[in-house]
């Protein structure tokens with residue numbers, strides 16, 4: 001049995017690592033000359049900048065991947081309960097954790113707190129039709145909670161537009177709690193009592209001491225020659241076999257045992273590689289292109305998944321030139337502030353080794369689904385916007401000593417209204433019609449790094465279980 005993984009982001013490398021651990025001979029094709037996908041780190045003059053995700057929650061699957069990479073000692077964790085802030089009415093306001101939001105802090109006014117209390121003591125039912133996140137929050141808690149809490153929060157996770165993100169697509173447990181308990185807060189408390197997954201303490205917020213990309217580099221080193229860098233896959237087809245009618249197209253249900261032909265390299269010098277299993281770990285727009293011959297329907301559904309662009313702007317300042325104490329996680333920005341800045345993480349307050357002793361390292365985000373245009377500006381203009389907005393918020397009196405920008409035209413998948421349904425259709429079409437074709441990635445079951453690893457591991461385990469023997473890969 002032969003297996004090919006397309007894409008060496010965290011999804012592809014986690015899947016390949018697990019397959020290799022289970023004794024499979026696996027080949028990973030990555031079109032870039034480096035592994036990591038959107039995860040990239042860069043050190044300069046004593047500053048360590050993350051150009052993609054700044055940190056991750058160390059879920060059990062991710063912790064296992066780190067162990068397999070031999071990097072357990074390299075995990076650094078953020079202080080527990082580092083305060084978080086929201087910029088509202090021109091001031092950073094602390095966000096009280098959990099139920100304390102009902103009684104403390106000045107983020108929410110009395111009206112919003114009463115709405116929260118009403119949820120706790122009263123009863124409501126969700127409407128029949130699917131609601132957007134914004135519709136849900138406004139109906140339950142009012143415009144201020146949307147502006148100052150839910151809006152910034154979804155900017156921080158999805159860089160998304162709450163008017164388009166679907167409630168059931170993003171936070172299905174909120175919908176369930178209202179339907180079953182008539183209250184979000186009572187639902188959350190019941191889940192906590194029963195020890196459900198949404199009630200377990202969130203895993204520690206962590207990063208890799210040498211930069212998050214070091215995890216991916218260690219995985220690549222472990223996989224050795226099976227990772228082929230600078231090799232772009234251009235097409236995936238069903239291979240000629242006694243049981244498939246024609247190469248390149250599978251009829252309504254390809255039998256088990258079908259093999260795939262994977263075309264690699266530029267058209268003029270392309271080569272064919274065959275495999276019994278193909279793990280598609282490239283983003284959906286690319287997956288759509290590669291699978292277009294196999295199933296136009298699948299390609300159309302994959303191509304319809306939206307991504308928001310994000311620019312990550314790393315800035316390093318001398319400590320003495322920043323008045324704010326930067327004690328905490330960082331801040332998000334209320335929508336009504338009308339700023340370009342979505343938020344800033346105070347990286348040197350969370351993790352060691354991010355800046356020289358006398359300096360601080362700040363990671364800011366602009367763009368997202370509500371302001372894609374900003375990411376199309378030249379890097380100097382993006383940097384100028386960020387430093388001009390950061391200045392008065394944090395009391396910064398000088399230009400940054402060091403800067404770095406990570407630009408992602410397709411940064412984060414948007415779990416907009418209907419996303420779950422679309423994903424169900426994609427899975428039915430891909431995995432039921434083409435046994436041996438497996439999809440992994442951040443658009444399927446959650447965009448967090450830990451969710452990607454979890455899906456990648458389960459996919460690898462399924463492949464091994466289906467075959468009952470170690471799969472292998474061979475060039476045609």
Ligand SMILES: Cc1cc2nc3c(=O)[nH]c(=O)nc-3n(C[C@H](O)[C@H](O)[C@H](O)COP(=O)(O)OP(=O)(O)OC[C@H]3O[C@@H](n4cnc5c(N)ncnc54)[C@H](O)[C@@H]3O)c2cc1C
Pocket residue numbers: 006007008009010011012029030031032035036037038039051052053054055056057231232233234281282283286290310312408410411412440441442447448449450452
């Ligand atoms: C700015 C930003 C901030 C984030 N913040 C967080 C955070 O705080 N916490 C968190 O948990 N997660 C965060 N995430 C999300 C998380 O980082 C991603 O969901 C995850 O890294 C995606 O990994 P992936 O392997 O699925 O996809 P990708 O990283 O996109 O990897 C896909 C790979 O496929 C390759 N590829 C594409 N086409 C081909 C082809 N034809 N042939 C061969 N190879 C191909 C690409 O080059 C790429 O290497 C963030 C993401 C971004 C962009």
